[in-house]
Amino acid sequence: MRELAGQAVFAGQAGLAYDLSGALIERDETDLNAHLIRSRAARDLGRDDDALIHARRAWALAEESDARYASALAMAQALSSSGRRTAAQLWLRRAIHIAPTEAQKAQAARDFTYVRRRNPWATALRFSVSPSSNINNGSRNETSELFGLPFEFALEGEARALSGVEISTGLSTRYRLTNSERKRTNLLFGLTHRTFVLSDDAKDIAPDADGADFATSSVFVGLQEDYVLPGGASRLGWDARLGRTWYGGDPLLNYTRLGATYRRTAGKNGLINVSLNREEQFGENGRDDAVIWSAGFGYGMALANGNQLSLSTSFSESESDADYLDYTQRAISVNYGMAKPVGPALLDFGLTFSDKSHERSGLSPDGRDERGVKATVTAALPDMDFYGFIPTITFNAERTEANIGLYETENYGIQLGIRSAF
16 A cells, blocks of 8 residues: 555545545554655645645654655655745755765755745855964054154054954845746845954054954845846846944944946856846944945856866945045956865865045045955865855955055965855
8 A cells, every 4th residue: 555655645645645644644653654655645735734744754763874864855846845845945955964975965955946046035144264374354464654754653552464364144035026037126125244253462462452343234225126038148137235334332333325337148158147236335433434336347257177167257346435435456367276186175265456545544644545455265165064054264365565565464264164065
């Protein structure tokens, strides 16, 4: 009877499978396979509550790895059919974690991708711990010429680079209002918080400073739309955001941002991305207002060996009555990601060159000019997979040269984080 019930459910005879599995369960309430069959049959019949009841009972009965994997999939399928796709994704992560074979793990991962695409909710959590030689972006110098005078001033306290540990958390989520072949509309929400713990050396340099003095927090809400253009090879989108930022626990600014993006496939493996944004900042607690225009261009491609290569350039201009907020900035970046592990790690390399110029500066009659370079190496560790999440280690080195010693900085650090494997 159990074999007949299994054949019936796979043949699309859900009613027969439901009745036969019910008889098996009446005979033996601990018949795990019968509960799995009845859950699938109930789902096919649109009886979502029954599907969940029997999937949950199968999970409670499962002891062997194959049975636990099958029960976790049944729970995910029942939840997805009832519209609870976020909960279904959590059960699919559990299935991936306990999958007895790589093939079963890959199947659950494909199911996860399928459910995620149909879930109106998408949420990302971020957490990282980053030891750093310069948490406050302070000067690497102990002295600096200022105001055009022919001698140097001693730099003390928070003007100097302070070492310590950055602790960063974040959450972003979107809710898809519409999703058609031609148009997608999303509501957006995000928040981030960074705080710091000073090292003993930093406390010696700046005895009155506390890591929370440099903490930053931000929150935003937004609306986003994008459209498929005729031909299907390109998309045009826009988004609008309202946000607020705090520094050291005090309000720093409110902002509005309006942006547009254009994305187009280039050849079989390439993607072009163009963006334009206008952000208006409204300062608080003595900070001046500013209007920032920014534009970006990027090109990414998959190489024949599966590795990923991307190039991007950006330009931004800030207009303000304040010298420190009135600037022009340019940057160019290259990133290379490897498709296959080197030893235990998937490696990603990044390099960025930038320059920033202020036509006016209260500290120098020649204005303020900065040139920076930043290099990063990120190692993801897929063998340490836990529920579809893998740890990452990022090594970064950054240096800024400037015509004013106060703004010459140097920063070396390590970032420990977690990211989704799919």
